[in-house]
Amino acid sequence: MTANRRSKVFLPPSRADSLDLVGGELAWDFTNTSSGRGSPSCQEHLRDFDTLMQWVEHARVLPPSDCGYARAELAGHPRRSRRIFLRAIEMRELIWTIGTALADQRPVPGQLLALLSAAHAENLGHAEMKMRLGSYIWVWDPHRDIQAAILGPITLSALTLLMEKDLLRTRRCAGQECGWLFFDTTKNNRRRWCEMRVCGNRAKVRATRERQRQARKGQS
Numbered sequence: 001m002t003a004n005r006r007s008k009v010f011l012p013p014s015r016a017d018s019l020d021l022v023g024g025e026l027a028w029d030f031t032n033t034s035s036g037r038g039s040p041s042c043q044e045h046l047r048d049f050d051t052l053m054q055w056v057e058h059a060r061v062l063p064p065s066d067c068g069y070a071r072a073e074l075a076g077h078p079r080r081s082r083r084i085f086l087r088a089i090e091m092r093e094l095i096w097t098i099g100t101a102l103a104d105q106r107p108v109p110g111q112l113l114a115l116l117s118a119a120h121a122e123n124l125g126h127a128e129m130k131m132r133l134g135s136y137i138w139v140w141d142p143h144r145d146i147q148a149a150i151l152g153p154i155t156l157s158a159l160t161l162l163m164e165k166d167l168l169r170t171r172r173c174a175g176q177e178c179g180w181l182f183f184d185t186t187k188n189n190r191r192r193w194c195e196m197r198v199c200g201n202r203a204k205v206r207a208t209r210e211r212q213r214q215a216r217k218g219q220s
């Protein structure tokens with residue numbers, strides 16, 4: 001317990017409320033709330049129900065008034081909040097695993113698609129169709145079900161992109177210890193980085209250092 005506490009103290013603050021939304025799809029942005037999975041420099045921004053809600057509001061999954069309602073409703077209900085948080089992480093990792101298969105141009109295992117479809121069906125049971133700007137869309141109201149209101153738009157995004165998008169444009173950032181997913185919408189279809197100014201620049205700095213190291217070696 002002491003070790004746990006200690007490691008929590010040194011954890012850098014979560015950036016759930018300010019992460020760049022560069023995935024091109026809500027589902028990819030959701031997976032990008034963690035980076036460097038499996039590496040020592042892994043950064044996890046979703047740590048509990050509070051940080052989940054920070055991201056939900058930041059990414060406009062729900063309007064601020066609905067986020068306020070969900071927070072108020074679950075205040076003092078740590079077990080319910082925890083359950084929603086754990087389900088959100090489970091969904092995020094499922095979508096990330098599907099996304100990495102697409103980025104590697106591997107077939108997505110049917111079992112994963114079935115899990116996603118089942119989650120979507122579950123969330124859809126709490127949705128309503130409403131007219132917005134000339135067409136009907138699914139809308140989730142947290143007054144009906146908070147978990148479905150948070151996860152419904154995300155699983156819908158994941159499913160819609162699987163069915164409607166050019167999946168060959170799914171990319172995983174080439175940055176070491178990043179792994180963010182995004183849609184490459186560039187004309188030449190050659191975007192390598194989640195963001196040039198972050199992972200692209202880091203790679204450039206690393207390459208320069210490596211060249212300098214090689215040059216020094218050559219001189220000695």
Ligand SMILES: [Zn+2]
Nearest residue numbers: 173178194199
């Ligand atoms: Zn990156």
